[in-house]
Amino acid sequence: MSGPLLGLLGVEALPLAQLVAILDRADALYASGNKKTASMNGETVVNLFMEPSTRTRTSFEIAAKRLSADVVNVSESFSSAKKGETLLDTARNLDAMRPAVIVLRHGSSGAANMIAPHVRARVVNAGDGQHEHPTQALLDSGTIRRHKGRVEGLTITIVGDILHSRVARSNIFALVKQGANVRVAAPRSLLPRGVEALGVTAFDRVEPALAGAEVVMVLRLQQERMNGGYIPSLRDYSRFFGVNAHNLRAAHPDAIVMHPGPMNRGVELASEVADGPRSVILDQVAYGVSVRMAVLERLASATA
Numbered sequence: 001m002s003g004p005l006l007g008l009l010g011v012e013a014l015p016l017a018q019l020v021a022i023l024d025r026a027d028a029l030y031a032s033g034n035k036k037t038a039s040m041n042g043e044t045v046v047n048l049f050m051e052p053s054t055r056t057r058t059s060f061e062i063a064a065k066r067l068s069a070d071v072v073n074v075s076e077s078f079s080s081a082k083k084g085e086t087l088l089d090t091a092r093n094l095d096a097m098r099p100a101v102i103v104l105r106h107g108s109s110g111a112a113n114m115i116a117p118h119v120r121a122r123v124v125n126a127g128d129g130q131h132e133h134p135t136q137a138l139l140d141s142g143t144i145r146r147h148k149g150r151v152e153g154l155t156i157t158i159v160g161d162i163l164h165s166r167v168a169r170s171n172i173f174a175l176v177k178q179g180a181n182v183r184v185a186a187p188r189s190l191l192p193r194g195v196e197a198l199g200v201t202a203f204d205r206v207e208p209a210l211a212g213a214e215v216v217m218v219l220r221l222q223q224e225r226m227n228g229g230y231i232p233s234l235r236d237y238s239r240f241f242g243v244n245a246h247n248l249r250a251a252h253p254d255a256i257v258m259h260p261g262p263m264n265r266g267v268e269l270a271s272e273v274a275d276g277p278r279s280v281i282l283d284q285v286a287y288g289v290s291v292r293m294a295v296l297e298r299l300a301s302a303t304a
């Protein structure tokens with residue numbers, strides 16, 4: 001057993017032993033059907049979501065309720081951010097109400113790291129700008145383990161907007177730590193300069209990146225984080241980088257296909273694949289509740 005988890009701000013600084021301990025616990029919770037426990041009875045979880053979310057917010061809420069926590073959801077359109085309050089002031093005011101955990105989603109990279117030292121509550125980063133989305137990477141690793149039995153030694157290709165994607169970054173950290181061979185594929189304009197330094201192989205064409213891949217992770221174009229000029233058009237992107245039944249033939253015959261959602265059908269991923277037998281997209285969502293239970297449980301026991 002590794003030490004207590006004091007917050008989850010990213011995967012980059014998460015020791016491998018902690019990552020594996022979270023996934024092992026999530027596996028047990030998943031096997032139990034995410035059975036309700038009393039681990040967070042009498043404690044409060046605040047979901048502070050300053051950017052849109054369907055899956056992540058709901059998943060954290062269900063996870064917290066399965067642990068018997070009280071859950072409060074604060075979203076941007078109903079918060080005093082609209083009246084000019086800073087994020088730090090919002091966080092400190094919510095913290096004064098003594099929640100055990102604050103789950104933060106924010107459009108600025110580094111937002112979770114910024115508030116964490118100033119609040120008593122443990123902070124979970126539920127996505128900060130282009131920086132990290134640790135619980136998404138954890139649930140992706142857990143889903144890969146469930147389907148492939150391991151992460152180590154697998155060839156895993158991430159296709160899409162690597163430059164703007166916090167999901168890509170957190171996954172690269174998680175998968176490289178666990179010993180996978182990670183490839184990233186995108187148009188040159190959407191590949192971060194020097195991405196190879198993170199331990200991945202970069203491709204500016206999708207077919208060679210898919211060759212022999214055992215896991216194919218497809219990402220959305222983060223158009224809300226682009227200010228024009230990254231791709232000629234969605235149709236061109238789809239034609240050259242969209243994953244479909246045809247180019248997937250290059251992958252390993254047992255390859256699984258993943259997507260964190262929200263999916264733009266027919267752009268980055270063809271419906272025939274998204275709804276086909278290789279797709280584990282809804283398994284990712286199902287397992288996400290178990291991962292978030294495992295994370296919240298560890299944070300709660302660290303608070304006690």
Ligand code: NCD
Pocket residue numbers: 055056127133136166167219220260261262
């Ligand atoms: C992702 C996010 O918000 O970073 N969605 C999610 O949490 N499942 C990916 C995305 O928005 O493309």
